[in-house]
Amino acid sequence: MCIKLLLLLFVNIVLCVAACNNDEYEINGRCCPKCLPGKRVYKHCDEFTSTTCESCPFRTYTDLPNGFIECLPCSVCDTRDGVILKHACTVTSDTVCGPLPGYYCLDLLYNCKRAKKHSSCSPGQYIKQTGTEFRDTVCDHCPAGSYSDGTVCKLHTDCESLDKTTIREGTDTTDAECRDGVSFLTVTLSVCGVCLLIFTVIAVIIVRMKKKTKRGLDPVPIQDTAM
Numbered sequence: 001m002c003i004k005l006l007l008l009l010f011v012n013i014v015l016c017v018a019a020c021n022n023d024e025y026e027i028n029g030r031c032c033p034k035c036l037p038g039k040r041v042y043k044h045c046d047e048f049t050s051t052t053c054e055s056c057p058f059r060t061y062t063d064l065p066n067g068f069i070e071c072l073p074c075s076v077c078d079t080r081d082g083v084i085l086k087h088a089c090t091v092t093s094d095t096v097c098g099p100l101p102g103y104y105c106l107d108l109l110y111n112c113k114r115a116k117k118h119s120s121c122s123p124g125q126y127i128k129q130t131g132t133e134f135r136d137t138v139c140d141h142c143p144a145g146s147y148s149d150g151t152v153c154k155l156h157t158d159c160e161s162l163d164k165t166t167i168r169e170g171t172d173t174t175d176a177e178c179r180d181g182v183s184f185l186t187v188t189l190s191v192c193g194v195c196l197l198i199f200t201v202i203a204v205i206i207v208r209m210k211k212k213t214k215r216g217l218d219p220v221p222i223q224d225t226a227m
Contacts, residue, residue, distance in 0.1 A: 025067030034065040038091035041069050056091045063093055075111065082115030099133050108134065121150040124172035147172050 020031035032045035035053035040062060043052035056062060060071035074089030077097035087096035099105050099115035106114045118131035121139035126148050129138035142153035147170055156170030159178035170176035 023065060027067065032067065034067050035062070036065060037063050040071045041067055059089060061089055061091050061094055075113070081113065082117065083112055102131075103133075104131055104136050105134050121148075123150050124148060125150055126153045127151060142172055145170075147175055149173075 020026050023034050024031040025034050026032075027044050030045065030047075032041075032051045035041055035051060038061065039053040039055055041051055042054040043049075045051045051067075056071035059074045061074060062068060062071050071091075072094070075095040075097065077083045077085040077095060079100065082100050082103045083097040084100055085095065086098040087093075089095040094111060096110070097112050099112055100117075103115040103117050105112040106116055112133075116136070118137045119139065121127050121137065124147070125139040125141055127137060127150075128140040129135070131137035142148050146153040146155050148154065154175070156176045157178060159166040159176060162178060164178035164180055166176055167179045168174075168177035
């Protein structure tokens, strides 16, 4: 019996609600006209009078025709949540918040409620895509032969092309270090040249000494003194 009464009550409610038009709301089994956006219900309709509406109080709003007895509170843009005010609340629209400069929204709704600071790329990486209001920064690693401080990649300095000596090779986070002066290859070639010259001089000296020694060993011809 109890279940039947509940079902009957449910059917009556559904039929009553269904009987109200889109511009009406149901209250106490009666369909009352809705209030316009920016207003709320001050007094429900009865059999003699229509719905009485009044404007929403300060810092409240309704953005649709409604049967609310209280307007909706305006949202607050709190910098602690990474957002700032973009458009102030009106009686017909909620506050519109946006991310702080250098931040991006954590939700994709029209009204940004929370935002987070853009990520910073690490040394050895570069900014592949700059962060926006709705997307974080995208980082990627620098290619071989280059380095970065976390912003853009730069090629390692070619010390040899500057007639300098490389004293430290570049890494993905630091540039190559150069020193003024001849390069290692130049020094090597110079040393080899000096060694070759010394070897040549020694060889010439040895050859000459051998020639002198040979001359000293040859028999001296005897001259005929008889006349």
